[in-house]
Amino acid sequence: MKTSFDELKTCELSAVCHTYGRYPLDIARGSGSRLYDMAGKEYIDLLSGIAVTSLGHCHPEITQVICEQAGKLVHVSNLFYQQEQVALAERILGTCHSDKVFFCNSGAEANEAAIKLARRYHRTVRGTKAYEVITLAGSFHGRTLATLTATGQQKVKDGFDPLPDGFVTVPWNDLAALEEAMGEMTAAVLLEVILGEGGVRPLPPEYLRGVQKLCQERGVLFMVDEVQTGLCRTGSFWAFQEYGLTPDVFTSAKALANGLPMGAMLATDEAARAFKPGSHATTFGGGALLSRVADKVIEIMERDGLAERAREMGEYAKELFRGVSAAVPGAITDVRGRGLIIGIELAKPGKEVWEHLLDKGFILNLTQDKVLRLLPPLTIERSDLDLFAQALSDVLKAS
Numbered sequence: 001m002k003t004s005f006d007e008l009k010t011c012e013l014s015a016v017c018h019t020y021g022r023y024p025l026d027i028a029r030g031s032g033s034r035l036y037d038m039a040g041k042e043y044i045d046l047l048s049g050i051a052v053t054s055l056g057h058c059h060p061e062i063t064q065v066i067c068e069q070a071g072k073l074v075h076v077s078n079l080f081y082q083q084e085q086v087a088l089a090e091r092i093l094g095t096c097h098s099d100k101v102f103f104c105n106s107g108a109e110a111n112e113a114a115i116k117l118a119r120r121y122h123r124t125v126r127g128t129k130a131y132e133v134i135t136l137a138g139s140f141h142g143r144t145l146a147t148l149t150a151t152g153q154q155k156v157k158d159g160f161d162p163l164p165d166g167f168v169t170v171p172w173n174d175l176a177a178l179e180e181a182m183g184e185m186t187a188a189v190l191l192e193v194i195l196g197e198g199g200v201r202p203l204p205p206e207y208l209r210g211v212q213k214l215c216q217e218r219g220v221l222f223m224v225d226e227v228q229t230g231l232c233r234t235g236s237f238w239a240f241q242e243y244g245l246t247p248d249v250f251t252s253a254k255a256l257a258n259g260l261p262m263g264a265m266l267a268t269d270e271a272a273r274a275f276k277p278g279s280h281a282t283t284f285g286g287g288a289l290l291s292r293v294a295d296k297v298i299e300i301m302e303r304d305g306l307a308e309r310a311r312e313m314g315e316y317a318k319e320l321f322r323g324v325s326a327a328v329p330g331a332i333t334d335v336r337g338r339g340l341i342i343g344i345e346l347a348k349p350g351k352e353v354w355e356h357l358l359d360k361g362f363i364l365n366l367t368q369d370k371v372l373r374l375l376p377p378l379t380i381e382r383s384d385l386d387l388f389a390q391a392l393s394d395v396l397k398a399s
């Protein structure tokens with residue numbers, strides 16, 4: 001056990017691969033919307049581990065389920081039928097129009113499954129050679145070779161070439177560019193309804209509906225990445241539901257097991273025809289412990305009306321931040337988002353503002369250099385948002 005932050009930092013540097021630009025902060029424990037460092041300083045968590053702990057940290061019912069299930073059955077492999085997995089499958093399918101689910105361990109893996117399904121669907125069900133997946137500039141879909149290639153940001157690709165073939169990126173909100181890019185090799189379009197990592201950019205409803213229509217007309221699978229936006233965050237259970245969309249395939253992860261690693265790919269019966277026993281698999285996917293926890297997460301989200309709550313709190317927060325914008329003219333150029341995925345775009349690069357806010361005890365994220373990204377727990381209180389708005393106003397006035 002390291003006894004100081006400096007010692008922890010030094011040992012991390014020597015023992016852990018240098019893949020993360022970490023915040024200057026250690027976290028020792030959490031409860032609800034609060035995090036505490038080793039020295040006992042309290043923080044208001046407006047990030048939820050990047051949209052993961054949507055029910056807050058150490059939610060008592062989740063802790064209880066983890067303990068109970070850990071004493072009953074944790075893992076046996078997908079060679080066996082498991083009550084917990086089937087219960088979760090039925091529960092998650094009850095939230096949407098999809099017919100089948102494949103469980104995995106992360107967002108990247110869920111998208112990888114979707115990409116594999118798209119290729120195999122065209123090869124084995126349609127009898128065509130279509131294999132290309134079209135994605136959007138600014139998107140983020142993960143860090144495996146296929147999903148980083150699908151991602152519309154160069155920074156995640158540097159040094160990893162040659163990249164897999166079969167990915168095309170087009171500008172977002174440009175239906176003509178998408179139409180132009182579609183050809184007989186197009187298997188699927190994969191997009192986020194709100195570009196999360198790309199700076200919290202909600203795509204216009206008419207664009208999204210246009211993409212779905214185009215896909216339907218061309219026999220191309222319409223696939224939505226709900227890894228960040230799903231599970232009540234945007235004000236509906238799945239973000240695509242707000243636009244009346246019915247994707248052939250969509251993916252989930254992050255908040256699914258409130259902090260335990262779990263992902264899912266959901267598909268219509270037609271799209272799921274692509275897979276047969278042996279065509280895709282993962283050792284840990286849908287294990288008893290993870291399934292039981294995810295089942296409880298969804299039960300709580302539905303029982304406590306967290307989609308509705310996210311919508312209300314999101315409106316409240318955006319009003320507050322627009323108030324800050326008016327009080328500090330010129331500092332904020334935009335406040336956007338849906339439900340509790342909110343971007344506050346600053347006029348200047350935001351590293352200093354972000355650092356001051358951290359110093360004052362607020363944990364959030366800075367993306368695309370200027371966008372303060374908030375992904376608070378869906379259980380966040382108004383009073384916490386009030387405190388943050390006041391701190392933001394103070395910091396902006398002083399900078």
Ligand SMILES: Cc1ncc(COP(=O)(O)O)c(C=O)c1O
Binds near residue numbers: 105107141228254
């Ligand atoms: C929209 C989206 N897709 C996919 C991913 C990748 O998920 P994971 O890190 O669980 O692989 C992320 C992660 O931030 C994401 O925001």
